[in-house]
Amino acid sequence: MKISFTLNGKEVTVESPPYARFIHILRERFGLLGTKEGCLQGKCGFCFIFLNAELVPACMLPVFSAFRGNVTTIEGFRSTPEFSDIEKGFLQAGANPCGFCSSAKILTTHKLLEENPSPSEAQIRKALSGIICRCTSYSCLVEGVKAAALNRRQRDHGSR
Ligand code: FES
Numbered sequence: 274m275k276i277s278f279t280l281n282g283k284e285v286t287v288e289s290p291p292y293a294r295f296i297h298i299l300r301e302r303f304g305l306l307g308t309k310e311g312c313l314q315g316k317c318g319f320c321f322i323f324l325n326a327e328l329v330p331a332c333m334l335p336v337f338s339a340f341r342g343n344v345t346t347i348e349g350f351r352s353t354p355e356f357s358d359i360e361k362g363f364l365q366a367g368a369n370p371c372g373f374c375s376s377a378k379i380l381t382t383h384k385l386l387e388e389n390p391s392p393s394e395a396q397i398r399k400a401l402s403g404i405i406c407r408c409t410s411y412s413c414l415v416e417g418v419k420a421a422a423l424n425r426r427q428r429d430h431g432s433r
């Protein structure tokens with residue numbers, strides 16, 4: 274089956290069995306290795322991508338679901354000012370996600386701030402709960418998201 278979609282701003286077409294996992298299409302056909310393969314069961318969050326502005330686990334997505342859709346991976350998001358706000362915020366707070374979970378944490382933070390520019394600590398913790406990480410401090414990460422939110426508000430409005 275030929276499946277066309279927009280990937281990080283470019284029109285692409287792949288030939289694939291319709292039920293192939295989208296994560297494998299991204300990594301193997303397009304070399305987009307920032308989307309990480311973890312549990313392959315929709316539980317760890319490491320493979321999060323945006324499909325039509327929704328945050329979804331690419332491991333659970335059959336490739337046909339992307340037909341005519343708009344897909345953004347961490348590689349596409351990296352060039353945006355919102356990425357810079359988050360990257361800077363994480364650095365400011367000393368939150369230092371590993372290479373395995375950083376794309377998931379960054380994209381999840383973006384989704385949260387799109388919906389809620391000033392999230393509370395509880396809202397941040399809830400948003401991040403879809404990512405399994407037992408190796409780093411969630412307090413630092415929460416502070417990182419708060420700093421990212423502030424960076425974004427300052428850039429958007431010049432306000433605190
Ligand atoms: S690899 Fe997709 S949620 Fe774990």
Ligand code: FES
Nearest residue numbers: 371374406408409
């Ligand atoms: S899995 Fe990356 S810091 Fe825990």
